[in-house]
Amino acid sequence: MGTTRLNILPVPTFSKLGVNFVERDISKYEPQELVIAPPYENPVRADVTGSTDIKLTAPENSSLTVILYIKPDSKLMLDTFLSASAGSRVRLVQVFEGGGQTVSRLTSELGENASLELVQLYLRGEDTVSEIVTKLAGRGSAFSAEIGCRLSGSDKLDLNLIAEHTGRRTASEISLGSVLDGSAQKTFKGTIDFKNGCGGSKGSEHEDALLMSESVKNRTVPVILCDEEDVEGSHGATIGRLDEQHIFYLGSRGLSEEKIYELMSRGKLLRTINKINDGAVKQRIFDALGWEYDD
């Protein structure tokens, strides 16, 4: 009985800001095990409704797509371990729909020239704590993350992403688009960590947060840790309402302000949704969002 520290920021900062970690009681989860290893259907599709430990192995030079639709019955904890062997190309899609307390931890290790393309979508959720740790250990490995989130009501999301570059010529590219409404609260911690020896590596991170009501709370902590000279790192964040000039331009074409916000927030989420090349999953997402699906 007691709480565990989760989503720990690799280099802590001013304590009063409350972003160094979160605490949750994760003692009562009893996860089922799910192993995804060859031979398997490609893509692998799974519905996750209760606590699960998933082990994913992509053998050398293989290509694997895994689509997980996570919709908790009540609370759930999901631990996903991915091992991408040399030369493998993995596409992992995780859609989180609604739910009570959700804790998700994704840890990936990438071998030489392996690549992981991660697509995550957070659609509502009372209290979601999600950590993504990617170890780019193999030389030439690459990681891209396209994350979208739509929160309203009193949803809460705490997201801690760490891209750890240890191998040479590794690359990470992280993009987060969020739309917050109601009294939603979101904290995004995105760390690009260049360890000594990862010469020739690049990391970039960008967040775009559209805030649509006065009671939202948005915290962004874009971190770059650098212990290696020969790297290129960058991050950017844009947070707030829509630009007045944009509203005028779109308004001059007949769109009301409400419609403009609807369109733009759709656009942000569509960026992520369109990376999911699966009609059935997209339909489910559109249904969850209450959008019409035409294609």
Add this chain to the structure above:
Amino acid sequence: MSELLKTDKLTVCAEGKELLHEASLTVGEGETHVLMGPNGAGKSTLGCTVMGSPEYSITGGRIFFDGEDITEETADKRARRGIFLSFQNPVEIPGITLSEFLRNAAEQLTGRRIKLFEHKKELAKAMAVLDMDPSYGDRELNVGFSGGEKKKAEILQLLMLKPRLAILDETDSGLDVDAVKTVSKGIEEYRRSVSGSLLIITHNAKILEELNVDKTHILSGGRIVREGSGALAAEVLESGFEKYIDGV
């Protein structure tokens, strides 16, 4: 010919400076008007103010469209009445594609749902008139477009949204010869299919060579200093403004 647009002694300020002083003009239905003047005369200000830009404050006068006072109306309301402004420097809007945007705008303006298939057909037709590569439809609105591409995209919107009054702000500036020809084609197509009114703002109008201009207004220092027929525009093109703005 009934009055479509009327500005009545319109005075406009921005950042503490007066940019337009008691500018009055009238554009009738189906007419083509030209607004000319040297740099900084206030031409763009007039166009943007008619469209309802938040950047400018109206400190005197009124604007009427179709006989109704629209001075206090928001931009989108004015658009729904049928006013369209082709911007001089259209802003880039990431997060929405050109095609998607046009479909939504058309739905708002007509008040009815437009099927995707129908929309794509119309879009392809309009793009063909303007020699635009269909892939532009899937690009984010104006993002990464060159100056010429942006202007073309504005004319594409003109064709798709079919307004009753089209205000074109320096649509030809910065374009090469071929691009000017294409934009002309677009304007001609608009006139043919919609028979709308045109208010063309320019200070260098190659575009006018193809059109029948009904009236010319010359703006200088925020004031309308001279009005005349289409011949006036031709004359200015030949010999410049100087004799019309002397003594101002």
Add this chain to the structure above:
Amino acid sequence: MKQKTQVDDIDRSLYDFRFEENEGDFLDSGITPEIINEISDEKNDPDWMRQHRLRCLEVYRRTPMVSWGASVEGLDIDNIVTYIRPKTRMNTDWESVPDNIKETFERLGIPQAERESLAGVGAQYDSELVYHNVRKEVAESGVVYTDLEGAMHDPRYAEIIRSHFMKLVPPTDHKFAALHGAVWSGGSFVYVPKNVHLEIPLQSYFRLNAKGAGQFEHTLIILEENSYLHFIEGCSAPKYYEAGLHAGCVELYVGKGAALRYSTIENWSKNMYNLNTKRAIVQENGRIEWVSGSFGSHVSYLYPMSILNGRGASAEFTGITFAGEGQDLDTGAKIVHNAPDTSSYMNTKSISKSGGKSTFRSAVQVNENACGSKSSVSCESLMLDNISRSDTVPVIDVKTDKCDVGHEAKIGRISNEAIFYLTSRGLTEEEARAMIVRGFADNVSKELPLEYAVEMNNLIKLEMHGSIG
């Protein structure tokens, strides 16, 4: 073959010099209430200040050490002698200052600065204000620039000081703020009346010149409505064997429509612990501009904080941090938007070299009541070799939707194309690198008065000096 820079230790002879230790009276190294009372006695503190010191000692004892940031393990605070008083009293005339003290300041260029139309110099020597000269023009304009301790006893200013002292940085803020509150000594008081614009910058030097002595000076600046002031703070200290500590405090009150520019070059010696707290509170339409160059000290914690407390208030922060061998510099800025239509702009750069570590930490907070606010932060870090470190940890905390917040950061090394271009125009590789780094630091140097910009460029030159291996 990749070129990586190798560097020698920095030539600091310009700054590393000290005198014999017959100077001053040394108090007991540990900190007890008895010591506090002794300090109060010496200074003839008014009762409220004595009580304040004792309360701060209480808080200091109760407060745990900061749990993040650079390690201050090497600092044994209870052995730091907190108060040293040099043998001279306050002077208004340069000539009557003792020779060795004069020499120190002459080497640091104060007389030159004095000659060049600077309004006045308050020079701190071992915890006391030694030399003070306020020019006639400044005095006539009604601007008060004097030592804080003296002003506390002056009936004209006692009340305003009492109502402002450590209200902006309370002792409960962190352990070293509490320590400061208990043992503070020396520092400046500046008061600019309504509508007064002082075109000439005021400047002040500090100096630490005895083994193990700590610097705890307090700067209190109050700008009334619609006034303007540029204040320059620059400091230096020689090298010691034992740890040196600087736990100063700067409180800036910017009134309605007033503007304050606070420039600093920090060049403490490489054994110093620089734990400084600087804070500004800005009222309606007021403005604070920080210009900050951090070069010296062994360990530093430096996060000037701006509280935008009135509609339309604005803050601008331009900074550069250069972390060389053996240095762990933790710097940044904090901005709180606590009123509508406020705006902030941060432009910081950092350079890491020879195993130095630079950490940029910032916090931009936009409160619920700050609608219409805008903030833009830009940080860029340059890595000069493979043994140094640079971390960027910014936090953006937004509590309203009606705002516009942007942030960007970049990290990398000097590009080979840039080196090639410059060397193809005749510069040696070393010269090329130094030029690029100077150019990199120009966000700050162009904001400083010329002689400071020159000093800063010299510092960079010294720091960059090394052979290419």
